Amino acid sequence: MSARSIFDCAPLGAIIRYSDGAxxxxxRFTKKLAAWERRNSGGRLIRKQAERRVGNTTLAATFTLHEGDYGGGGVVVLRVHRTFSVDSALTFVVTEQPAAGAVRVFDRCGDDAELVHLAGSRADAETWLKSHGYPDAVLDEVTAETAANGSVEGRAVA
Structure with missing residues (x-):
């Protein structure tokens, strides 16, 4: 799939893999391998931003993948996100859709909301929210229809 297809069709919470085809x-070629891994990886789709204007410049639509968290002892020290333009030449594949009945936790309402957690149920999402500091969090249950067509509808305030 193209980057534009991911932006248009993939639901937030989906696992996306990307590749340059190489x-x-x-x-044994550690530097080449590290460079290859930067262009061939994957993560969870956590944000979509529509095309926007800043002054006289138009910025293309983008989407962001959460590639991983690093730390120890239950403390996240580094969170790795990668943002792609819809003009990216990489090839993308949706490897996993969020399951129907799962609950997406967004940091705030609106179009700029970012997915901060994907819980198995509403009870799990509420339990997670009690131990994490998101006072403006929004919960969105993934319906079978939402999972099938990739739309982000029906967000409910927590």
């Missing part, structure tokens, strides 16, 4: 270099 073969993986042997492990």
């Amino acid at each position: 073969p993986r270099p042997p492990a």
Whole structure:
């Protein structure tokens, strides 16, 4: 799929893989392998931003993937996000859709909301919210229809 297709069709919470199509270099070439891994990875789709104007400049639509958290002892020290323009030449694949009945937790309402957690149920989402500081959080249950067509409708304030 193209980056535009991911932006248009993939639901927030989906697991996305991306690739430049190049073969993986042997492990002994550490620098080449590291460069290849930067162009061939994946993550959870957490944000979509529509095209916008800043002054006289038009910025293309983008989407952001959460690639991982690093830390220890239950403390996240580094959170890795990667943002792609819809003009990206990489190839994208949706490898997993959020399951029907799952609950997406957004940091705030509106079009600029970012997915901060994907819970298995509303009870799990509410339990997670009690231990994390998101006072303006919004809960959105994934329906079978939403999971099938990738739309983000029916957000409910927590």
